[in-house]
Amino acid sequence: MKILTIQSAVAYGHAGNSAAVFPLQRLGHEVWPVNTVLFSNHTGHPTFRGPVIDAKDVHEVVLGIEELGILGEADAILSGYQGSAAVTDVILDAVERVKAHNPNAVYIADPVMGNAGEGFYVDADIPPLMANKVVPAAEVLTPNHFELGVLTGTDVSTLEGTLDAVEQLRAEGAETVLVTSVITKDTADGMLELLVADSSGAYLLATPRLERKVHGSGDVTTALFAAHLLGGAGPVEALEKTAASVFELIDRTIEAKARELLIVECQEAFVNPDTKFKAHPLPH
Secondary structure, three states: EEEEEEEEEEEOOOOOOOHHHHHHOOOEEEEEEEEEEEEOOOOOOOOOOOOOHHHHHHHHHHHHHHOOOHHHHOOOOOOOOOOOOOHHHHHHHHHHHHHHOOOOOEEEEEEOEEEEOEEEEOOOHHHHHHHHHHHHHHOOEEEHHHHHHHHHHHOOOOOHHHHHHHHHHOOOOOOOEEEEEEHHHHHOOOOEEEEEEOOOEEEEEEEEEEEOOOOOOHHHHHHHHHHHHHHHOOOHHHHHHHHHHHHHHHHHHHHHOOOOOOOOOOOHHOOOOOOOOOEOOOOO
């Protein structure tokens, strides 16, 4: 499969396209990365340098691909962090252009806005754009638990509330929703959950909660989930494979005391992870 991925990029470390491209390729997909920023490193470090790519220039790159006559070969569009309204418009225009050539193409959106520990790390105008523009356009959404509550404006502190919020997103257009970093009042101590839902139902998967978060892990999660879906797996199988790979990647990164995800060193975990997790159906 061929994937147009429009995200940030870093020279050192792994975030945005710099986290997503290699796992997608390792699982056999052709990837066309279009970068929205080119930073020295991700913004979790004390300092960083580099340019934010002007939305017009991002648009020019997409137009250049279209002028080659190959844009319709894209099977999916993947997006992550969107730093401005102008970039959001460019991404959605790219989605429209791809689908005009290939109506079967799938838009997979990670609505990056923040997390439960840090709160928001986007400007105040981004959450409404995500809710009002990105959500209705995407076939697959991969918010974390915090972002799910923001997108729906609902209380997701319980599993029931989380399920209701997921169904709200599906009612607004998404066919499949993957929610990461789920911690509710119902979550067992020391565990972290992921939830996936589509028309067949909702499934919950629990993993041990690791001692620290590593920047870029959400980008890898969305990339792997997309890779498995596009490779023919159903949402539950894609969830189980993704959870196993990401857990192994983060666990080995922490064990090595590495500053950045060990994406290259752990590449075999993307294909054949040692760890296995099982998703369980939730009552309708």
